[in-house]
Each structure stands twice: as C-alpha cells, then as structure tokens.
Amino acid sequence: MRRRAGLTVLEVMIAVAVTALATAALTGVAVGTLRAVGASDVRTHAGQVLAFLTREVVGGDARVLAAEDATAAWGYGELVGAFPELGTQEGVGDPDRYRAEVAHDGAVDVAGAAAVRYRVAVCFGGDDDAESCVDAVTFGPAPTPTGDGSSLLPGIN
16 A cells, blocks of 8 residues: 555644653743742842941941941831932842841950951842842941930031
C-alpha cells in the first residue's frame, strides 16, 4: 500500500503535546523572572529610603536621632507624613509601603572624636506577607534636647 504525503493524526498530536510542554516550561521561567524582578525593585526602593535616613542621621536631623537606648520608629504609612521630602509615588516607590527604625547603638570615641553609632533598618512586606528588611550602621551626632538652641558644630551650623 502506498503512503500519502503528509502527517498522520498521531504525529500531529505528538507535535502539539511537545509544543505545549515547551510553552508551559517557558511560561514558568518567565513568571519566575518577573517575580524576582519585582522583589528586586522593592528591595531597591527600600535601599533608597535607607540611604535617605542614614543621610539624615549623619546630618544630625533631630527627627531621626534616637535617644540613648531608644529607637525612633515609623510604621507602614507614616514615612511620608514624617518626611515630606521623600515625596509620594505610585507602586513600590511609595515610601508609605515601608516601615523604618533608627536605633541608638551607643556612643563611640575614636581618637578623641565622639559620635553615636546608629542602626537603621527599612522593612517591607513581600508577596507572601513575610517581612524583609535592609539595614545599615552609620555614625552621627548625639541627639540634643529639644529647644536647647545648640548647633552640631558651633561656628559652622
């Protein structure tokens, strides 16, 4: 018996099944990549908020300088109210999607120069509602009592 040119139904079904499996595998890889990029984007923005807060500590901003053995903290939704200069953005860039803490970690004296060590952390919720944080250590001046009128560097500030 002569065979006609073309594919049999079985060959077509196998080709469709192989194509479907390959498409499913590629879709899984693409979804995983998109999730990783999203998580990286949130972590990047948390790092930007962290950098802002550490600059404020180094600059002696009284809003962030925690008293000895204390922690200054801002919950979710409080950062823009406390720091309007952060601005507002949509999505992961919205500072109110993060919470932050600045903890006084003790005074240090290096070659006669006194400073305070501060631990700064910025946290955010993930897709699975697990909280993740980025943190840093920086040095800044000791907090001064409110209203005492003293400057950080007399004659300069």
